[in-house]
Structures are given as C-alpha cells and as structure tokens.
Amino acid sequence: MSYNIPETSKTYLVTGAAGFIGFHLSKQLLEQGCNVIGIDNINDYYDVHLKYARLEVLKPFTSFSFVKGDIADQAGLMALFETHKPNVVIHLAAQAGVRYSIENPDAYIQSNIVGTHNVLEACRHHPVEHLLYASSSSVYGTNEKVPFEESDRVDHPVSLYAATKKSNELMAHTYSHLYQIPATGLRFFTVYGPLGRPDMAYFGFTQSYFAGRPIRIFNNGNFEQDLYRDFTYIDDIVEGIERLLHRPPAAEEKAPHRVYNIGNSHPEKLMVFIETLERCLSQSLGREVCIEKIFEPMKPGDVPATYASTSLLEEAVGFKPKTSIEEGLQRFTDWYCDYYRLN
Template sequence: MNYKTLDSSKVYLITGAAGFIGYHLADKLLNQGCKVVGIDNLNDYYDVNLKYHRLEQLAPYEQFTFIKSDIADKEALFKVFEEYKPNIVINLAAQAGVRYSIENPDVYIQSNIIGFFNILEACRYYPVDHLVYASSSSVYGANKKVPFEESDFVDHPVSLYASTKKSNELMAYTYSHLYKIPATGLRFFTVYGPMGRPDMAYFGFTDKYFAGKPIQIFNDGDFEKDLYRDFTYIDDIVEGIERLLNNPPAPEESVQHKVYNIGNNQPEKLMVFIQALEGALTQALGKEVSFIKQFEPIKPGDVPATYASTDLLQEAIGFKPQTSIEEGLRRFAEWYVQYYKIER
C-alpha cells in the first residue's frame, strides 16, 4: 500500500456541500488549506435551516466558494467547471432515502440519474484528476450473503433509490472506459453523527422522544429477526473519502474505475443501537431517557441487514472505520441538545 496524501494545491468541487457528508468533508478539506467549491440546490427534502446552519460554519473560510445550483441544470454545471476548473470532483448531491423513493420517484431520476449524467459529461469536457461519487449499500438489495463484498452480484435492487445508485456505478464505468475519467464509487453504509440528516432513524427517534411521541420500529417486534445495520460514524466516512481523493485508479488499469464499501464492518442490531441512543441521551441530559416503542412490519424497500466487507478499502488506503456506536451517538446527542437548545 502506497497511497498519496491530500494535495492542498488542487481545487476540490463538492456537490451536495450543504448536505451531511458534503459539509463535514468540506470542513475537513478547508481546515487543511484546500480550495473548495461547493454546489447545493438547498432543496426542502428535510429542514433547510440545518443546511443553512452547515453553510454558516463554512462561510468564514476564505478558500470556500458556495454556488446555489442544481446538478440537473447542465448549463449551470458546465459554467462552474469552466470558471473554477476543479481538479477533483466529489459528487455527493443526490436525492437520498429509500422510503421517499416510493412516494416521489421523479426527483430520484432528476437528481440521481440526470444530475449524475451531467457530472460525467462535465468531467468529460473539462478533464479532472479524479471523480469520487456516492453510491450506497442499498445496491446489495436483499443479498443474503454477508458481509457484502464489492464483487457480489448486485442486480436485484429492492428500491428505486438503489436502482439509481447502481445506475451511477454503471454510468461511471462506461465514462471511465470511453473517456479515461479516473472514477471511484463509494458504497456508504448507514452514516450517522452530529449535524446529520433528520430523515435518518436515529435523528427521527430523538425528535420523537422530545415531542413525547412513540418511535416506530419496523421489525414486527420479532427480536430474533431484528434488523442489522452497519452504522458508520461521519468522521470515519470523511477520513476514508479524504484518503482516496488523491489516489485515483491507476492509468495502467484497463478501465480507471473502482468501487469500495465504506462501512463500519461491525453490524449492530437495531435494538442495540436504540439502547445505545437512549444511553447517549441519558448522558447528555443528565436524566434517564427511554423511548416509547411501537413495532410495525418491515417497510417495502427496506432490507433486513447491511454489513460491509472493508478489506478492499483497507488495502487501498490503509484505513478502517474505528468509532464505536456508543462514542458516535454520545457526540450526536451532545450536538443535538446544544443545537436545539434543550435544557439539561
């Protein structure tokens, strides 16, 4: 393993810069003196105030430029590439969420297919050193074999969201093959942490606790068949991305395209995660926290387990996520109580 460290002389373009992962990555790169151009359409899929709050944290950095735009707008995207000439592009802009893709499929095609096609076209006409893009663990569908390995068969997605992410990997491979664009796809596994996405379960559970409402657990109340998730703390995700940025697939590869899992490699039962969240909130508030639990059938598009094999990533960049769910949730709970000004 001989990977190159971050190069602060390069221009980094992050799409979805006001999003959860985009914000944390931008913050880390700016802290190291990199020039970062951020794009985000600031849509209202979840609380826009949280997106503005993230951008406020980035605003003091002189090396940061923010552009409110949509990657589905090809002309606007090309103008950004023309003006800022990014060396490295990190595409994190996407319509997220498995369940929402059942309610509102159109936005997934617009953002995840058309938007990503525009990114590939921009990298074709304004060549870059490396395109890193977000895929998802959802591409594994209902695979029974665990842990999930990058070489596994992924032709049975169980949600439209998963289909769009699988499509991204195929499109990126084709563009790498045709136009020699060095590209790396990252299959993220349940990312959580401070300033996270309110549509994620741990955030929603916390909201419901403070609203005095029960939390819904989609496992039929069957603890033997409990859902397993490979929960991955945001700092681990960001470190993995950062280490990959200056390490595109080698030019001697027949096609300069790679896909890696980026997960904790240690799946937890959903009920264990919920108990850890109760413990973290108890610690943050200084009083006992216990959720009111309501058990429901598993939702269409959900999968029973996610579990990442991280061997390939470790081989490539010498890194494996380390943060325990207890530590990660403690940091989330501290942030939540502070951000929403909750009395302890």
C-alpha cells in the same frame, strides 16, 4: 484527525456541499487549507435551516466558494467547471432516502440519474484528476451473503433509490472506459453523526422522544430476527474519502474505475442501537431517557441487514472505520441537545 492527505494546491469541487457528508468533508478540507467549491440546490427534502446552518460554519473560510445551483442544470454545471476548473470532484449530491423514492420517484431520476450524467459529462469535457462519487449499501438489496463484498452481484435492488445508485456505478464505469476518467464509487453504510440528516432513523427517533411521540420500529416486534445495520460514524466516512482523494484507479486500465465499501464492519441490532441512543441521551441530559416504541411490519424497500467488508479499502489506503456506536451516538446526542437548546 491528525493525518494530512489533501494537496492544498488543488481545487476540490464538492457537490451536495450543504448536505450531511458534503458539509463534513468540505469542512475537513478547508481546515487543512484546501480550495473548495461547493454546489447545492438547498432543496426542502428536509429542514433547510439545518443546511443553512452547515453553510454558516463553512462561510468564514476564505478558500470556500459556494454556488446555489442544481446539478440537473447541465448548462449551469458546465459553466461552474469552466470557471473554477476543479482538479478533483467529490460528487455527493443526490436525492436520498429509500421510502421517499416510493412516494416521489421523479426526484430520484432528476437528481441521481440526470444530475450524475451531467457531472460525468462535465468531467469528460473538463478533465479532472479524479472523480469520487457516492454510491450506497442499498445496491446490495436483499443480498444474504455477509459481509457484503464489492465483488458480490448487485442486480436485484429493492428500491428506486438503490436502482439509481447502481445506475450511477454503471454510468461512471462506462464514462471511465470511454473517456479514461479516473473514477471511484463509494458505497456508504448508514452514516450518522452531528449535523446529520433528520430523515435518518437515529435523528427521527431523537426528535420523536422530545416531541413526546413513540418511535416506530419496522421489525414486526421480532427481537430474534431484528434488523441489523452497519452504522458508520461521519468522521470515518470523511477519513475514508480523504485517503482516496489522490489514489485514483490506474490510468492504463481499460476502465480506470473502482468501487469501495465504507462501513463500520460491525453491524448492530437496531434495538441495541436504540438502547445505546437512550443511554447517550440520558448522559447528555443528566436524566434517564426511555423512548416509547411501537413495532410494525417492515416497509417496502427495507432490507433486513447491511454488513460491509472493508478489505479492499484497507488494502488500498490502510484504513478501516473504527468509531463505536457508543462514542458516535454520544457525540450526536451532545450536539443535538446543544443545537436545539435542550440542556
């Protein structure tokens, strides 16, 4: 990335720093000479070895400080703010996953509701220049109007995960209004890439292939009404966040709070995505790859399509995600084969 957005004199607090997006953002900030404080509880929702591998990449940076802690621990989070006095907070820590929210709802209340409330309280008592926080395309639920725009109604979430993310937006708006905290919500659309999350479909498909297992596709085998997803490469997500870091909503407004979509604005059929994954794996391995597939009904909480309008983001910072799935998936499969020593 050739642009230089962050102000290196500032201190940036990244919650969820050992997570997928948190790691990549922290790395980018550190490479540009910024002072980054990371916090993560390293939970076992997915393979913790991957989280520690991300932290190993960040460890050599002398301007990086890591705190193993839980944002649901209000006293610990307040102490972190008191000690490090961050100028900008990027709140990415959350319990992720749509289907897991049906199996383990308590984790979502603790991390996404209690944890976000604690971050807002910390920003209230230790004022920051800008709070950016992760929302999700899941808030759009079964919205049939495409592309999804930030002005669309998002009152019908179809999973607890989506409900917690919508709650985060409401909570942030309220704190912004009451305490003039400049806050920006980021609705991410299906983020993928190297060192990604194993619970995401593309990662799981790849794991299944190497384990000799078929993959399960939840589209009823209906290729005409296939699932569509707005797949967004991790570098585009990071660039979008960086460009917004020092563009807080206007302080003179009653609620200095804004929400932006960050998506590729080019939804792909899930089957096209899988075919591209097969081609990229073939390229990485030097042999033809064909993944066995089983078709099943859609699962509760799934939505048929996601499609981001990024007009507001383009207007605000002149940026639109642009990485194609061919380019992004090739980078992922090259990393995967190297990381798991499959070459």
